[in-house]
Amino acid sequence: MTEVEETLKRIQSHKGVIGTMVVNAEGIPIRTTLDNSTTVQYAGLLHQLTMKARSTIRDIDPQNDLTFLRIRSKKHEIMVAPDKEYLLIVIQNPCE
Amino acid sequence: MAPKPPRKQSVNMGKGARKRDEDSGTEVGEGADEWAVSKATVRPPDQLDLTDAELKEEFTRILTANNPHAPQNIVRYSFKEGMYKPIGFVNQLAVHFSQVGNLVPKDSDEGRRQHYRDELAAGSQESAKVVFSDAEILEEDEEPKEAEMEAGSQTDIPMAEVAEKVAEEELMSAKQPKERKLTNQFNFSDRASQTLNHPLRDRECQMEPPPRTNFSATANQWEIYDAYIEELKKQEKTKEKEKTKTPVAKKTGKMAMRKLTSMESQSDDITKVSQAAKIVERMVNQNTYDDVAQDFKYYEDAADEYRDQEGTLLPLWKFQNDKAKRLAVTALCWNPKYNDLFAVGHGSYDFMKQSRGMLLLYSLKNPSFPEYIFSSESGIMCLDIHVDHPYLVVVGHYDGNVAIYNLKKPQSQPSFRSSAKSGKHTDPVWQVKWQKDDMDHNLNFFSVSSDGRIVSWTLVKSELVHTDVIKLKVEGSTTEVPEGLQLHTVGCGTAFDFHKEIDYMFLVGTEEGKIYKCSKSYSSQFLDTYDAHNMAVDAVTWNRYHTKVFMSCSSDWTVKIWDHTIKTPMFIYDLNSAVGDVAWAPYSSTVFAAVTTDGKVHVFDLAINKYEAICNQPVVAKKKTKITHLEFNPIYPIIIVGDDRGHITCLKLSPNLRKMPKEKKGQEVQKGPAVEIAKLDRLLNLVREVKTKT
Numbered sequence: 001m002t003e004v005e006e007t008l009k010r011i012q013s014h015k016g017v018i019g020t021m022v023v024n025a026e027g028i029p030i031r032t033t034l035d036n037s038t039t040v041q042y043a044g045l046l047h048q049l050t051m052k053a054r055s056t057i058r059d060i061d062p063q064n065d066l067t068f069l070r071i072r073s074k075k076h077e078i079m080v081a082p083d084k085e086y087l088l089i090v091i092q093n094p095c096e
Numbered sequence: 097m098a099p100k101p102p103r104k105q106s107v108n109m110g111k112g113a114r115k116r117d118e119d120s121g122t123e124v125g126e127g128a129d130e131w132a133v134s135k136a137t138v139r140p141p142d143q144l145d146l147t148d149a150e151l152k153e154e155f156t157r158i159l160t161a162n163n164p165h166a167p168q169n170i171v172r173y174s175f176k177e178g179m180y181k182p183i184g185f186v187n188q189l190a191v192h193f194s195q196v197g198n199l200v201p202k203d204s205d206e207g208r209r210q211h212y213r214d215e216l217a218a219g220s221q222e223s224a225k226v227v228f229s230d231a232e233i234l235e236e237d238e239e240p241k242e243a244e245m246e247a248g249s250q251t252d253i254p255m256a257e258v259a260e261k262v263a264e265e266e267l268m269s270a271k272q273p274k275e276r277k278l279t280n281q282f283n284f285s286d287r288a289s290q291t292l293n294h295p296l297r298d299r300e301c302q303m304e305p306p307p308r309t310n311f312s313a314t315a316n317q318w319e320i321y322d323a324y325i326e327e328l329k330k331q332e333k334t335k336e337k338e339k340t341k342t343p344v345a346k347k348t349g350k351m352a353m354r355k356l357t358s359m360e361s362q363s364d365d366i367t368k369v370s371q372a373a374k375i376v377e378r379m380v381n382q383n384t385y386d387d388v389a390q391d392f393k394y395y396e397d398a399a400d401e402y403r404d405q406e407g408t409l410l411p412l413w414k415f416q417n418d419k420a421k422r423l424a425v426t427a428l429c430w431n432p433k434y435n436d437l438f439a440v441g442h443g444s445y446d447f448m449k450q451s452r453g454m455l456l457l458y459s460l461k462n463p464s465f466p467e468y469i470f471s472s473e474s475g476i477m478c479l480d481i482h483v484d485h486p487y488l489v490v491v492g493h494y495d496g497n498v499a500i501y502n503l504k505k506p507q508s509q510p511s512f513r514s515s516a517k518s519g520k521h522t523d524p525v526w527q528v529k530w531q532k533d534d535m536d537h538n539l540n541f542f543s544v545s546s547d548g549r550i551v552s553w554t555l556v557k558s559e560l561v562h563t564d565v566i567k568l569k570v571e572g573s574t575t576e577v578p579e580g581l582q583l584h585t586v587g588c589g590t591a592f593d594f595h596k597e598i599d600y601m602f603l604v605g606t607e608e609g610k611i612y613k614c615s616k617s618y619s620s621q622f623l624d625t626y627d628a629h630n631m632a633v634d635a636v637t638w639n640r641y642h643t644k645v646f647m648s649c650s651s652d653w654t655v656k657i658w659d660h661t662i663k664t665p666m667f668i669y670d671l672n673s674a675v676g677d678v679a680w681a682p683y684s685s686t687v688f689a690a691v692t693t694d695g696k697v698h699v700f701d702l703a704i705n706k707y708e709a710i711c712n713q714p715v716v717a718k719k720k721t722k723i724t725h726l727e728f729n730p731i732y733p734i735i736i737v738g739d740d741r742g743h744i745t746c747l748k749l750s751p752n753l754r755k756m757p758k759e760k761k762g763q764e765v766q767k768g769p770a771v772e773i774a775k776l777d778r779l780l781n782l783v784r785e786v787k788t789k790t
Contacts, residue, residue, distance in 0.1 A: 004370045004373055011373065014377075014384065059318060086369045087372075088372040090376050092380055094384065
């Protein structure tokens with residue numbers, strides 16, 4: 001358990017990372033480093049998007065599965081790593 | 097009556113005139129002419145003045161049956177003749193009055209029906225009359241009887257009853273429509289009564305509704321696929337269980353399973369995110385070191401074209417860990433299976449300052465944190481990763497112990513460890529190398545140490561069993577001593593390498609600077625000895641392509657390349673500083689690199705320049721850091737360099753350093769070990785020729 005916690009800490013303290021959050025299968029955030037309203041917003045929206053992305057991949061080939069999803073925007077990059085039951089979302093500002 | 101007719105005529109005329117001119121109201125009155133005695137004819141002012149002759153004229157009046165209003169000349173168009181033709185006969189009938197009557201002829205259907213109905217009605221009436229007459233007779237009969245039996249007041253009622261009964265019976269039997277009794281307020285009155293209506297009440301009862309949950313799911317192609325896969329797994333599991341376990345064991349298995357599931361549900365859910373967390377960490381790092389990753393993948397130094405033959409090393413990532421900061425890098429090894437994973441052994445070369453050791457495994461995908469961390473009490477001096485089992489790492493310690501770490505099991509302690517009992521070395525273990533599995537498929541590795549022993553360790557049933565292969569003896573060092581005190585001075589092995597093809601042959605480098613060619617089967621004698629260096633041999637490596645060539649480096653500032661059949665080296669290079677490590681390049685038989693303690697990396701390509709390095713580059717930031725080890729990546733054109741501060745730098749080889757033999761026009765590009773061997777052979781031949789000449 002501590003290993004995962006450590007990893008999450010490291011991610012959070014990495015250069016450019018704005019926030020991290022862990023969301024469960026129903027779209028409810030379990031852990032977050034951002035404020036509540038932002039978290040809820042991110043969780044709900046990204047959860048749906050991830051489901052859609054995963055569904056797309058698997059529809060094309062059922063043996064395939066989604067590993068991660070990156071959305072790069074002008075301001076920052078949102079990275080989503082889906083798991084069987086959880087979703088890990090990290091928002092980073094890649095310094096360019 | 098001549099006089100009268102004219103009078104009459106005139107009277108008639110007058111009458112006729114009256115009749116004709118009905119609206120002339122100048123006459124005196126009706127019927128008054130006969131009573132008028134006056135003889136003088138009164139002439140109305142507007143009567144026609146006619147002459148006598150005209151008066152005598154007779155007018156005949158005929159009564160015909162012609163209708164004066166009927167047209168006399170009706171003309172019809174005849175299609176036959178195509179012209180209008182007068183109709184001969186014109187209807188002269190004049191209808192003065194018409195009325196539709198309701199008289200029906202007796203013989204018609206309607207008439208007969210009515211008649212029949214009337215008869216029936218009449219018949220019933222008659223029968224009723226008959227009944228009533230009978231009833232009267234009955235009444236008369238019964239009266240005396242009943243009068244005798246009962247009081248007179250009651251006679252009426254029974255009579256009436258009887259009459260009614262009879263009437264009813266008659267009526268029912270006749271099947272006739274009843275004579276409707278005309279009801280009026282005098283002979284009929286409504287009598288109504290209402291029963292008590294019970295008030296209606298709603299009676300309801302409700303049970304507790306069954307618990308409901310919303311269930312929604314999608315049936316996609318992949319969900320169906322998942323279900324099938326699960327089913328398959330379950331089936332396989334049950335099959336395995338049936339095969340292996342007994343019924344008793346099954347029960348315990350189930351109990352264990354239950355316990356596991358309950359435990360899992362209780363434990364913190366965050367552990368399941370570990371996989372995702374790892375991926376995200378790598379992603380985050382990739383973002384931060386994006387330019388480095390791009391360089392690693394795609395950057396080729398274009399300036400190399402202009403640099404003649406020299407090449408450069410492009411620094412990529414730097415790996416370091418806080419825990420290993422003070423420890424020097426003592427060993428580097430790439431993982432044979434996962435090309436981005438490498439192992440770093442940390443320890444200390446300083447005899448005085450011996451502390452703990454660490455084994456870290458880094459991945460290029462995550463430069464900020466190692467994938468695996470193991471710490472040990474004694475410094476690690478060497479390590480090796482098994483080719484077939486890339487999760488087994490064997491490690492040699494400064495205190496003489498060897499240990500095997502299993503990466504699959506994330507314990508911090510090694511899976512297997514040697515100890516004083518099991519034959520550990522008495523001096524630091526300088527090199528370990530995995531060998532092929534022995535006859536019984538047991539894992540096997542060799543270790544060399546300063547105590548002069550080369551030991552073969554076998555993992556037999558989770559225990560390390562050691563076998564001394566060779567004891568290094570220093571030749572010619574046994575001075576003449578009384579026999580009881582014969583000291584066998586032992587040479588200290590510092591490096592060794594096994595031949596790529598000839599399994600039993602291997603080279604050992606010693607602290608005295610000699611290299612021995614040994615065989616696994618001969619435990620006391622060496623196959624050959626080379627007087628290689630003046631100081632300790634730091635590394636010995638066989639060429640990956642050419643089976644005869646090997647290379648050695650030493651702290652005496654030299655790197656020497658040998659042909660194992662010849663006792664003198666083929667090439668000698670002086671690098672102006674103690675050489676820590678040498679390595680052949682995996683992609684060419686003529687390229688090798690060396691690291692020195694002054695922080696430089698030297699890359700040589702014998703095919704290009706036999707005498708000088710084609711790359712001579714300081715790599716570390718601070719001048720005082722010494723580079724201790726070097727390793728080429730088997731696939732990517734990168735090298736990792738470890739220094740004594742615990743940092744590992746990854747460098748990319750520029751194209752000049754990786755030159756492949758040029759394609760001759762028209763000829764195919766030959767690739768493969770044969771080419772490399774041939775290349776080196778040519779060089780060696782040149783050298784040999786020179787030597788034989790001299």
